[in-house]
Amino acid sequence: MDGDATLETAASLVGVVAAGDLTARGATREALDRVIRMDASLGAMVHVSAERALARARQLDEAPPAGPLHGVAIALKDNICRAGEPTTCASRMLTGWAPPYDATVVRRLEAAGAVLVGKTNMDEFGMGSSTETSAFGPTRNPWQLGCVPGGSSGGAAAAVATGMVQVAIGSDTGGSIRQPAALCGVVGLKPTYGRVSRYGLVAYGSSLDQMGPLARTVADAARVLEVVAGPDSRDATCMDEGPWTWAPRPIAGMRIGVLTRLVEGPGLQPEVAEALAKAMAWYEAAGCTLVPVAMPELAWAIPTYYLLATAEVSSNLSRFEGMRFGLRREADDLGGTLERTRSEGFGAEVKRRILLGTFALSAGHQEAYHGRARKVRQLLTEAHDRVFRDVDVLLSCTSPTTAFPLGSRLDDPLAMVLSDVATVGANLAGLPALSVPCGFDRKGLPIGMQLQGPRGGEAIILDAGHAYERAHPWWTARPPVAWDLQPLAGGTRA
Amino acid sequence: MSTPWEAVIGLEVHAELATRTKIFCGCPTTFGQPPNSQVCPVCAGMPGALPVLNAEAVRMAALAGMALGGIVADRSRFDRKNYFYPDLPKGYQISQLAMPIVSGGHLDLPLEEGPKRIRLIRIHLEEDAGKLVHRGSSGLAGATHSLVDLNRAGVPLIEIVSAPDLANAEEARLYLQELRLVLLTLGVNDGRLEEGSLRCDANVSVRPAGTLALGTRVEIKNLNSFKFLQKAIESEIQRQIRRIEAGEPIVQETRLWQEDKGTTVSMRSKEDAADYRYFPDPDLPDVVLDDAWRAAVSKGLPELPAARRERGVAAGLSRSEAHQLAGDPALWHLLETVVGHGTPLRDAARWLLGEGLGCLADAGLDAEAVLDRAGGFARLIELVRAKRLATPSFRKLVRDVLVHGAEPEALAHERGLWLEPDDGSSARIVDEVLRSLPDQVAQWRSGKHQVRGFLVGQVLRALKGKGDPATVGPLVDRWLETPTAD
Ligand SMILES: [Zn+2]
Numbered sequence: 001m002d003g004d005a006t007l008e009t010a011a012s013l014v015g016v017v018a019a020g021d022l023t024a025r026g027a028t029r030e031a032l033d034r035v036i037r038m039d040a041s042l043g044a045m046v047h048v049s050a051e052r053a054l055a056r057a058r059q060l061d062e063a064p065p066a067g068p069l070h071g072v073a074i075a076l077k078d079n080i081c082r083a084g085e086p087t088t089c090a091s092r093m094l095t096g097w098a099p100p101y102d103a104t105v106v107r108r109l110e111a112a113g114a115v116l117v118g119k120t121n122m123d124e125f126g127m128g129s130s131t132e133t134s135a136f137g138p139t140r141n142p143w144q145l146g147c148v149p150g151g152s153s154g155g156a157a158a159a160v161a162t163g164m165v166q167v168a169i170g171s172d173t174g175g176s177i178r179q180p181a182a183l184c185g186v187v188g189l190k191p192t193y194g195r196v197s198r199y200g201l202v203a204y205g206s207s208l209d210q211m212g213p214l215a216r217t218v219a220d221a222a223r224v225l226e227v228v229a230g231p232d233s234r235d236a237t238c239m240d241e242g243p244w245t246w247a248p249r250p251i252a253g254m255r256i257g258v259l260t261r262l263v264e265g266p267g268l269q270p271e272v273a274e275a276l277a278k279a280m281a282w283y284e285a286a287g288c289t290l291v292p293v294a295m296p297e298l299a300w301a302i303p304t305y306y307l308l309a310t311a312e313v314s315s316n317l318s319r320f321e322g323m324r325f326g327l328r329r330e331a332d333d334l335g336g337t338l339e340r341t342r343s344e345g346f347g348a349e350v351k352r353r354i355l356l357g358t359f360a361l362s363a364g365h366q367e368a369y370h371g372r373a374r375k376v377r378q379l380l381t382e383a384h385d386r387v388f389r390d391v392d393v394l395l396s397c398t399s400p401t402t403a404f405p406l407g408s409r410l411d412d413p414l415a416m417v418l419s420d421v422a423t424v425g426a427n428l429a430g431l432p433a434l435s436v437p438c439g440f441d442r443k444g445l446p447i448g449m450q451l452q453g454p455r456g457g458e459a460i461i462l463d464a465g466h467a468y469e470r471a472h473p474w475w476t477a478r479p480p481v482a483w484d485l486q487p488l489a490g491g492t493r494a
Numbered sequence: 495m496s497t498p499w500e501a502v503i504g505l506e507v508h509a510e511l512a513t514r515t516k517i518f519c520g521c522p523t524t525f526g527q528p529p530n531s532q533v534c535p536v537c538a539g540m541p542g543a544l545p546v547l548n549a550e551a552v553r554m555a556a557l558a559g560m561a562l563g564g565i566v567a568d569r570s571r572f573d574r575k576n577y578f579y580p581d582l583p584k585g586y587q588i589s590q591l592a593m594p595i596v597s598g599g600h601l602d603l604p605l606e607e608g609p610k611r612i613r614l615i616r617i618h619l620e621e622d623a624g625k626l627v628h629r630g631s632s633g634l635a636g637a638t639h640s641l642v643d644l645n646r647a648g649v650p651l652i653e654i655v656s657a658p659d660l661a662n663a664e665e666a667r668l669y670l671q672e673l674r675l676v677l678l679t680l681g682v683n684d685g686r687l688e689e690g691s692l693r694c695d696a697n698v699s700v701r702p703a704g705t706l707a708l709g710t711r712v713e714i715k716n717l718n719s720f721k722f723l724q725k726a727i728e729s730e731i732q733r734q735i736r737r738i739e740a741g742e743p744i745v746q747e748t749r750l751w752q753e754d755k756g757t758t759v760s761m762r763s764k765e766d767a768a769d770y771r772y773f774p775d776p777d778l779p780d781v782v783l784d785d786a787w788r789a790a791v792s793k794g795l796p797e798l799p800a801a802r803r804e805r806g807v808a809a810g811l812s813r814s815e816a817h818q819l820a821g822d823p824a825l826w827h828l829l830e831t832v833v834g835h836g837t838p839l840r841d842a843a844r845w846l847l848g849e850g851l852g853c854l855a856d857a858g859l860d861a862e863a864v865l866d867r868a869g870g871f872a873r874l875i876e877l878v879r880a881k882r883l884a885t886p887s888f889r890k891l892v893r894d895v896l897v898h899g900a901e902p903e904a905l906a907h908e909r910g911l912w913l914e915p916d917d918g919s920s921a922r923i924v925d926e927v928l929r930s931l932p933d934q935v936a937q938w939r940s941g942k943h944q945v946r947g948f949l950v951g952q953v954l955r956a957l958k959g960k961g962d963p964a965t966v967g968p969l970v971d972r973w974l975e976t977p978t979a980d
Contacts, residue, residue, distance in 0.1 A: 081542040094541070101535045103542060202541040207776035236546045236778055312776060315574050318585020319539045323642070338578060361576070361771035370773055 010072040010166040010220045014113075017071040024071035028057040028115050031073035034164045035117070038481055043139045044149075044158040046078050047086050048118035057115050067113030068223055074109055075159050075168040078119040079126060080211065081200040082106050089125045089202050090134035093345030094326040103200020104235065105169060105211055105228045112227040117165060121155030124347045125317065126173055126204040128152050129416050130409065131180070133349045138406055141184060142479035143445050147403035150180030153214065157184035160214045162482045167224050168214045173205045174305050175398075175423025177212050178435035182398035182448020185437045185474065187465070188214045189221040192456050193430030194239035196225075197232030203316040205309035206237075208427040216475045218436065218466040222246040225458065239456070246459050251467045252287030254460075256280075257391030260292050262400075262422045269401040275439035275447045276397055279468060283395075286467065291391050297383040298425055300376050302417060305424040307360050307373035313350075314357030320345060352413065377428050384429040388454035393464050396422050398435040398448035422450055432458045436465040437474040446474070498703040499738075501731045502711075503666050503696055504658035507673055508651050509683040510622060510691040511554045517621050517650035518545030518588065525689055529627075529643040537648035539583025544777050547572075551650035552781060554682040555595050555619050556791050558652055561680055561798060562614055564599030566788055572619075572778045576771045580642050581624040589653075591772045594618035595781065601656070601676070602800060603668045604817070609800070612669055613657035622649040652682075658697065658708065663727035667720050670694055675799045679823045687719055694718065696727055699744070700734045709734070710744040714758055716751050726751035730758050802826055809839040819843055824861040825851075831865055835872035845875050849892045857897045870895040874902040884962035887911040913960055920961065924969045927953045938974055946970065 016022045032050050039045050053073070060071060076082060079089045081099035088094040102110075109116065123133040131139040131154025139154045141147040142162045149158045153170030157180035160168050170177040172190035181188025189212045196211045203209060213224035229244040262268070263276045284290055322328035322341030329340040346354070360369035387394065399419055409416045426433035431452055438449040449468075453461040469475065516523055519536035535543040556566045571593040574586040596617035602609035624647035630638030654673065660666045674692055677683035684691050694717045699709035714730055717723040729751075734744055748767075749758035797805075799820045806816030819826055825846070832842040850871065854861060874895050877883040883891075883906055890911065894900040906912055928935055931952065934945045950970050954961045 079542075081540075087541070089541075097541075099535070099540060099542065101540070101543075199544050200542045203777075205776075234546060235544050237544075237776070311773060315576050315586050315771070315773070318576060318578065319541065319583060321578060321580075321585060323580050324538065324583065325540070334580065358771065361773055363769045363771075366771070366773070374774075 008163045008166060009216050010069060010223055011217070013072055013166055014065075014068065014070050018065045022071075024057040024060040024113075024115060025054060027071045028053050028073055028117065031115075031117055031165055034162065035159075038142075038162050038164060041140065041145060041481060042142060042158050042162065043137055044120055044155040044162070044164065045075065045118050046088065046090060046121050046134075046136050046155065049085055049116065052085075053115050053117045056110075060113055060115070065113065067111065067227075069109060069167075069227060070113030072114050072167060073117050073165040074114045074224075075118055075120045075156060075165045076106070076116060077122050077153050077156050077168065077170045079122060079171055079202040079204075080105065080119075080169060081202070082116065082119075086119065087202065088119075088135070090122045090136055091124045091346065091350070092135045092327055093320045093342075097325045099200075101200065104197035104232045106200060108228050109169070109224075114167075114227075120153070120159050120168055120170075123152035123154070123176075124350050125202070125313070126152040126171060126176055126209075127313070127349050127353055129175070129179055129419050130404075130406075131155060132406065132410055133347055135347060140406070141403045141445070142481045143185065144403065144443065145481065146405055147445065148183070148406055150183035150399065150403065152176040152180075153188075154180045154184075156214045157181050157186055157188070160184070160186045160216060161479055163216075163478075166216065167220060169211055169224075169228070170214050171201055171204075171209055171211045172423075172427065173208045173309060174427050175420045177214060178423050178433060178448070178450060179399045179420070181214050181435045182437075182450075183403040183446065185440075185446030185448075185477065185479070186214050186216060187218050187221050187437070187469075187475070188212070188435040188448075189225060189458070189462075190426060190433050191225060191229065191458055192239065192432045193427075194237050195229050195244065195432070195456075195458065197228075197230075197235040197238050199232055199234040203312070205312040205427075206316060207312060208305070208309055210427070218434070218462055218469050219248075221434070222458075222462050222466075241456075244458065246462055248466045249459075249463050251283075251463055254283075254288045254393065254464060255291055255391045256283055256288050256464070257291045257293040257387055257394045259298070259394055259396040259422075260294060261298070262396035267400050267418075267421075268397060269441065271439075271441040272397050272400060272402065272447050276395070276449060279438045279449050279472075280395065282468065282471060283464075286471075293387055293391065293394065295383055295387060297380050298421075301380060301424045301428060302421060304373045304376045304380065305420070305428055306356070306417065307369050308377065308428075310353045310357030311360045311370050311373075312357065314354045314361065317346075317350070317354055349413070380425065381429040384425065384431060385454075388457075392453070392460050393457075394452040396450045396452070398422060398450040402441045402443070402445035402447055426452050429455075431455055432461055434461045434465045436469055438468070438472065439474065440477075497739075499700045499731075499735050500703040501662055501727075502658045502699050502701060502708055503660035503662070503727060505656045505660065505666060505669060506695045506697070507654045507656075507670065508693040509558075509654065509677055511551050511650040511652060511682055512684055513548055513550045513554065513650055515548060515550075516648035517548050517551045517619070518648055521648065523649050525686075525691070527645055529641070530645060532645045533647070537583070538644055539585070539647075545588060545775075547778060547781065548650065551619060552595070552783075553791055553794075554650075554680075555617060555652050556783070556788065557680050557794060558654070558677060558682050559596030559599060559617050560788075560792050560795060561676055562596075562599040562601055562617070562654075564596040564614060564617060566596055566783060567593065567781075568783060569593065570595040570619075570781045570783075572775045572781075573772045574775045577768045579623070580640065581626050581647070583624065583644060583647055587621060587623065588775055588778070589620035589772075590618035593780075601669060601673055603665060603672060604800065604803065605668070610665070612659045612665075615655045615657055617652050617654050620651050620653060622646050622651050658699075658711075663724045663731070666696060666727050667724040670720060670723055672799070675821060675823075679796055679799055679826075681796075681823075690718065694723055696723065696730075698727055698730045698734070700731055700738065709738075710746050712744065712746065712758075713748045714751055715748060715761065722751055722753060725756070726758060729756065733758065806839070806843065809843070811840060811843050815843060815847060818847065822861065828861040828865060828868060831868035832872045832875070835869050837872045837875050841875055841879065842872070845871075845888070845892075849889060850896055853893045853896050856893075859897065864896055867896050867899050870899065870902055877902060877906065881962060881965065882906075882913055883911060884913055884960060885964070886959055911960065913962060920957070920965065921969055923956050924953050924966070924973050927956050928970070928973055935974065946974075949974075
């Protein structure tokens, strides 16, 4: 076999391993080899568990292939707990902490035959859109090393884009899977809130957080979601539904709502608007109906999102006080130790958000800020419900721009925040949303298209994304950093 | 002249629910285990762990609400109460603020002059914190370091908040006693104040008697026995009156009862109180309960202490007997079981209190431990009621029957304690004995009626324990009142 790019998808890899043309161990070695060769220039991985991964692969080779992810190399964002493995959330605060337990997604991935190869870089505790707030230093965009990969799941997106792993699991609180997927030219899926158990995901905004896959293709993302989705007795916010499965259906007749302000106009990079216009034209030609949607309520989405996410994080991060895990900086008394530990353990962006959230919840301000944000969230949710009575999916940009240069927005937190404008709506309303590559700008940076669905409507956005992807296989392009890679060596039997 | 003052008191009682596992995880709640041996990622507040509500805790809270006449909400909600303390692993306590599981309700104090109704404001569910063990000092002050034990972290609590309807320390003590008894009767709390499974804070203010406006209230914490509760409130009322009469203001604050000083001392003022930044816990969906669920729970409601006492008095028991029996749910259970075997309540109660309790105390047994001997106990009572055994025989047999589970009939036979059906032999022995005691008979006849006891005793002695005073007494009386032939 010629070992071409098709081995970069989980679906093809599972097939090749099942046919006996490649061992799980061979596939794992290949993944680890790519990490070694590329990650020095990317900074996508913060922890690689090579020995554990190879031991696991050997185990898999000894048993007959069974699971839908048999032999697939998967990386976890560093806020997902895996027993015995460092889980730092890219924060000094969690230096040296290894959880004693597995996240539910970890258990499900392993049961499906996945080989977990390590942890990916991220914005500290998920707070950022560029992976620059990481205590480990930034991850670079594989398409242009001087640019950010997006965030907060930037390491995950870069690792998938370069083929280090077939799939990475990220988390999405306000766009943290979709925006880096768009900026790195991969597929990113944020499932419906409650579709995937949050047990073992270090919480940022508990009512917004959802884990999901970053993958090369829509079908791979669906394959992983089939494995990790489903109710969990350890997460009370999980949807109470049976197993989730997907088989692609034709899209002719589909009604596609177009969020007009998020596909054209001010604030949108012209090349992004052009790529989206082409995609819309293709959908129309494929028999879909385009429906312009205004949704003025979206103007409130960013402030609402920031009030709720910061309020929740101010409480979620209270447990980091230096007593039981992670960093501890002793002082003369309890209060002093607490203050020193938190001052030295958290980075600037995390502190900013804790302070904002603490203020929004404090006596005398609670109703004006947090109370009002909860009401607006309700209105936004209802507005989305209304729109989805008329359309099947909602199309928009994922990010108004392609990847921006490293450091260019660090001093302007507000500009960073505003780049989340297209993505936070799905988190506030708890809806599924998919980012699919839809072209490149003049500098060769990827562009992403977002498809949102109604609550529980992952299947329909995957249908829409899959059909587009088959006609536009942007994913087969390789970032420059991966050009010198040898094709995957077939037949490396142990 | 001094103004007469009246106190206004409300209590907040925290009761640990007697669930087998914690409120948000599967860890056991057993008291007294080695430190940190009942801990998991959830109750240790590990990053990434999530709470899942224990349905049994909800049932117990609802049961308490129903028993206390409150409204069990269709929808209630958990909030986070945020503050830093080393015994609070997550940096927040999961509690209920705006939407508690139970609203309203009341508890009737069993006062001598009749019940006094104390209104309840609410009952809410929350998780307990861990425990700090201070080293180098008995308390936090002066300690060199403190150790954290998280075994208690996540044990379910209900907080029961009363209206300020209590007028004095005595009523406050009675309220806590009666509340403890209700919870114990429901089986939702083990009532062990000394182990901290029932804890009490008091809000105390004073005002000129007969006025309506409330004075500035002071919260007293650390009232963990009935005695401390009463003493602390009495002392705090006097302190407030002294200050007001001296023209000094009452400061709204939290005070701590210090037993060694016999007074309350200031812990923190209102200004120092933490801003808890309550908000709905996004990890827990609202608790939604419907009529069918409430109906199923209410089927588990036992008869409450007040009703038990009333039934006891109606059956002929004294007030204090009724209080004693209803005051111990295990004892009442035993009583009910005896009654279930056909013994009238009054007889079962009298024999239990008169003989049964002593046997159990001597054997170091709880009433619950001898429930399966209730049948034998009932038959023993019945044998006495049917005059097949004499009262003294009951005393000889009760221990073996109740403590060791012996069959009363077999035992009576073995020991030869059956009363013979009266074939005239008792009358013959009465005749013999009294004839042998002419001096005492003469004394009785001359009006010294107190010798009757001696005479009856001598007859019983001659009957060698098979005689029953209830039968022998009248025979003796008849003999004495009958003019003799000689
Ligand atoms: Zn636990």
